[in-house]
Amino acid sequence: MSTDDASTQRLEMAARLREAREYLGMSQEEVAVALELSRPAVTNIESGSRKVEAVELERLARLYGRSIEYFLRGEQPKLDAKVAFAARTLHGLSSKDLDEVARFAEFLRSSGSKGSRSKK
Amino acid sequence: MNLRDQLLQASKRASAVLADVGAQQRVRDSGYSRIDPVAIAEGGGVPVMVRPLDKLLGAFLNPEGSPGILVNSQRPIGMVHLTCAHELGHYFLGHETTTDEHIEYGEGASPSERAANEFAYRLLMPRWLVVHVMKQKGWSLTDLPRPEVVYQLSLRLGVSFRAMVWSLRSIKFLTLPLATQIAAHSPKALKEAVLPDRRAPAEGGDVWVLDPRDQAFIIEPRAADRFILELPNHAGAGYVWTAEEASSAGFAIKPVVVDATRHDLESGPVVVGSSATLSYELEPSAAATSTDAIQPLGLTETQPWNRGAPRDHVGLRAHYETLVEGLSRGTRQRRLQEAR
Numbered sequence: 001m002s003t004d005d006a007s008t009q010r011l012e013m014a015a016r017l018r019e020a021r022e023y024l025g026m027s028q029e030e031v032a033v034a035l036e037l038s039r040p041a042v043t044n045i046e047s048g049s050r051k052v053e054a055v056e057l058e059r060l061a062r063l064y065g066r067s068i069e070y071f072l073r074g075e076q077p078k079l080d081a082k083v084a085f086a087a088r089t090l091h092g093l094s095s096k097d098l099d100e101v102a103r104f105a106e107f108l109r110s111s112g113s114k115g116s117r118s119k120k
Numbered sequence: 121m122n123l124r125d126q127l128l129q130a131s132k133r134a135s136a137v138l139a140d141v142g143a144q145q146r147v148r149d150s151g152y153s154r155i156d157p158v159a160i161a162e163g164g165g166v167p168v169m170v171r172p173l174d175k176l177l178g179a180f181l182n183p184e185g186s187p188g189i190l191v192n193s194q195r196p197i198g199m200v201h202l203t204c205a206h207e208l209g210h211y212f213l214g215h216e217t218t219t220d221e222h223i224e225y226g227e228g229a230s231p232s233e234r235a236a237n238e239f240a241y242r243l244l245m246p247r248w249l250v251v252h253v254m255k256q257k258g259w260s261l262t263d264l265p266r267p268e269v270v271y272q273l274s275l276r277l278g279v280s281f282r283a284m285v286w287s288l289r290s291i292k293f294l295t296l297p298l299a300t301q302i303a304a305h306s307p308k309a310l311k312e313a314v315l316p317d318r319r320a321p322a323e324g325g326d327v328w329v330l331d332p333r334d335q336a337f338i339i340e341p342r343a344a345d346r347f348i349l350e351l352p353n354h355a356g357a358g359y360v361w362t363a364e365e366a367s368s369a370g371f372a373i374k375p376v377v378v379d380a381t382r383h384d385l386e387s388g389p390v391v392v393g394s395s396a397t398l399s400y401e402l403e404p405s406a407a408a409t410s411t412d413a414i415q416p417l418g419l420t421e422t423q424p425w426n427r428g429a430p431r432d433h434v435g436l437r438a439h440y441e442t443l444v445e446g447l448s449r450g451t452r453q454r455r456l457q458e459a460r
Contacts, residue, residue: 025170025446026456034456063459093219094174101190101219104169105181108188 007048009072014048016071020064021046023103035059065111123231130235133212134242144248151338151437153253154278157205161189162450166211168204170445173407178203179219180210187211193445196324197342198280200443202240209239244279245287253277256336264288265298267305268313268329275326276337281307287362314348316376316401321346330402330436338437347402351434353395354421359431361400364418370408371417373400404438410423414439 022029035042035056039117044050045060052060061068067073093101121129125200138144141163143155161168166187173192177199180190189207191200206223215232223237253276254260263269276286282303289299311320311327321327325344332351341347351361363373376399408415415438420430447455 023446024455025444025452030452030456034459036460042363059459063455089355093176095217097174097176100171100177101179101181104171104179104188104190105183106187107169108167108181109183111186 002116010051011048012074013052013071016074016075017052017060017064018046020060020066020071022062024101031060031063062111069108123234126231126235127238130209130213130238131242134209134239135246137212137243138246143246147249147252150212151336152340152439153249153256153276153337154201154340155205155246155249156278157201157208157240157243159450160243161204161208162213162448162454164211166208167451167455168448169451170200170443170448171244174446175221176209177220177223179217180207180215181217182211183217193443196280197326197441197443198274198278198283201244201278202280202283205243206236207234208243213239232440235345241283241287241290245277245291246282247291249277250288250291250293253337257333261293264293265302267302268310270302271307271310272329275328277340278340281305316399317344331397332434335435335437338414338439340439340441342441342443347374347404349400349402350397351400351419352421352432353398353407354431355398358423358425360424360432361398361419361421365418368417368419369412370405370415372403372405373419374403375400408438409440410442411440412442 021028028046029039031037032039032042037045037056045052045056057068057071061071067075088098129158137160138155141160147153147358158168166189168189170191170193172194173190176190176192177195178189178191181190189204189211191203191207193200195203203220203223206220210218213232213235215236218232220233223240229237250273253273254263257272257276259269259273261308270284270288271281274281277284279287285294285299285303288294289296292303308320309423312318314327314329319342323344325342325346328339328341328345328347330339330349345407361373363371402417417438419434419436421432421434422430446452
């Protein structure tokens with residue numbers, strides 16, 4: 001992997017991390033306190049100007065309820081689960097609403113209160 | 121189980137949930153007059169997510185046994201509360217995942233939707249709460265045919281005007297013909313009628329008509345809301361109402377210029393020049409509307425030239441509802457704490 005690729009990947013990951021935090025309505029300050037990082041560290045991670053350690057990424061992924069692979073490579077959860085869910089319960093929703101429902105379902109699935117507690 | 125039994129069960133479940141969270145005690149002791157369905161969900165470990173949606177009012181999701189509630193931030197706040205309570209109904213009644221474009225279901229709707237609807241009504245508008253608010257406000261059953269009274273009641277319970285009307289019907293406080301007649305009024309027109317400039321607030325904001333009886337409550341407005349204060353009038357003896365500097369930092373009050381505006385809704389005779397109340401408009405500062413804490417508003421009635429004790433004092437309390445997109449506050453805080 002060239003340096004350019006690495007920096008592109010870092011920028012993409014930074015954008016995904018910011019978007020994931022904003023989706024949950026968390027502030028950088030709140031995330032910094034919860035993960036024992038400094039506020040500038042969170043800001044810099046989200047602008048791509050600071051490298052993210054593996055341990056940090058794991059904790060961020062757990063907090064945000066998404067997989068590490070998603071943040072690294074943008075891989076979405078398996079589509080079949082999403083489609084099956086949609087087929088079973090949804091009829092004539094706008095694609096935006098469908099995305100919102102599917103996304104929250106994925107959040108609950110991957111990080112339901114049970115899941116995050118049993119990991120401790 | 122037949123429909124009748126399902127509705128009865130939903131109603132009982134709502135009462136049981138209210139008892140579990142000590143709702144009656146909270147209302148009696150604190151002054152809050154609303155049941156908070158988001159807090160009930162959070163207390164039960166059910167995450168609540170607030171998002172801008174197109175057509176959906178909300179959804180109850182339960183993937184792999186991890187329940188959650190999604191609500192649409194782009195709807196009036198009364199509707200947001202009702203939707204959350206409706207989805208909570210699906211949860212407490214053990215229903216499957218469901219998405220709701222409507223939550224007010226007619227007779228043709230599925231039993232589970234009607235049961236969730238019944239749950240929502242009983243949760244947010246239990247008979248004892250309606251009675252409590254009416255008593256504090258000095259309203260009796262004979263006041264309820266006035267749509268503006270029903271609208272003000274709906275604000276104190278934090279529900280939509282129409283849901284309030286039908287709830288009053290279901291607890292037999294209104295007859296069917298009266299309820300039908302009241303429900304035909306538009307909330308927008310009711311708002312405009314009490315404002316001096318006749319302009320309903322933007323973004324579906326509400327208009328609170330407050331008087332000294334509201335000292336019993338902690339009102340829960342939103343940033344776009346406007347306020348008309350009706351205070352006893354002793355202007356003939358030189359008394360004026362002013363905000364106390366020490367205890368009303370977030371608000372300014374200004375007299376509403378008297379014209380016919382206040383009287384065209386009322387059926388009684390208009391007494392010119394000696395009305396028992398004076399109207400003021402209350403204007404919150406930007407800081408006040410974004411503060412998540414109870415904010416006092418103290419008003420005194422004094423003679424400007426007389427430095428003696430005020431004739432009267434009114435102390436109101438407001439706790440702004442700040443609905444922000446993302447996980448609900450309690451859900452978010454729990455999650456952040458668990459990450460530590």
